[in-house]
Amino acid sequence: MDLHHNVDYEHERQWLEPLLRTKIPLAGTMDLRIGRLDEHGIRLDFPLAPSVNDKGTAFGGALASAMILAGWALPRLLLRREALTAELVIGRCELRFLAPIYSGYSAVCHWPEAPVVAEFLAQARDSGKGRLDLQAGIQAEGRLAASLQARYAALITPGTGATCQ
């Protein structure tokens, strides 16, 4: 399985960015932009101002949101490529806040390995529920400022999954 064969990342970016900004208004408020989407993964860019806290640094809840969205984006795209109609939800996560952020920041998530993706999609097709563990991080001022480990679940919408197998 080649994750990246014939993928039009620019087309995916043009589909995903407005979806995130309009369907999740908090992401719009945070002024989310897809800074990069390619065979390595995704990078979401955010200015500091909408995410700022009482200390003039980035609010932990904003960083959590940014990383949850970066992680969510990748299985969302995988499901779309397979024409699987599913609700994609986060089940649980662990967050580490490593350094204060005084500037704009980026949430980064890398594609999982191909066998992990294959297992996720097979679970989703065969049992109606696929699980995917992902790590994401916040990059700011040249360093890792926060990290996320999360489990996502794709719940195939009844009646639609079978048509896409």
Next chain:
Amino acid sequence: MDLHHNVDYEHERQWLEPLLRTKIPLAGTMDLRIGRLDEHGIRLDFPLAPSVNDKGTAFGGALASAMILAGWALPRLLLRREALTAELVIGRCELRFLAPIYSGYSAVCHWPEAPVVAEFLAQARDSGKGRLDLQAGIQAEGRLAASLQARYAALITPGTGATCQ
């Protein structure tokens, strides 16, 4: 140590709510209101609309933000009562998302036991850094919809802590 002796909760509410809404603009966007602040703890109330996601339910990042703020509020008030000037930050947390939310929701956090509070304040005064573990939860539609376990750290601002001992 009686946490609640002579505490004017209404006065604290009037101080805290505008602080959260203006100093953390994302909390203002989420239309945070302090629904309750008393000897049991704090309840922050949120309408669904600013927190909604692509599924019409509450976005995980909004729930994370709501719980992080509910937890943060309590040590913030403890430090204020002791006139300790400190930066209060979240160090790490674990989140569980238990059920989708189709309505407004509340983030709830209870006061820790008095000995835990005493230890937190003593650490802050004596070493300049106090740590506090807190649990918070999201209540919606009569059930627990998400939970947070978090560690906060109060970093006494140099030159100010000693004057408050």
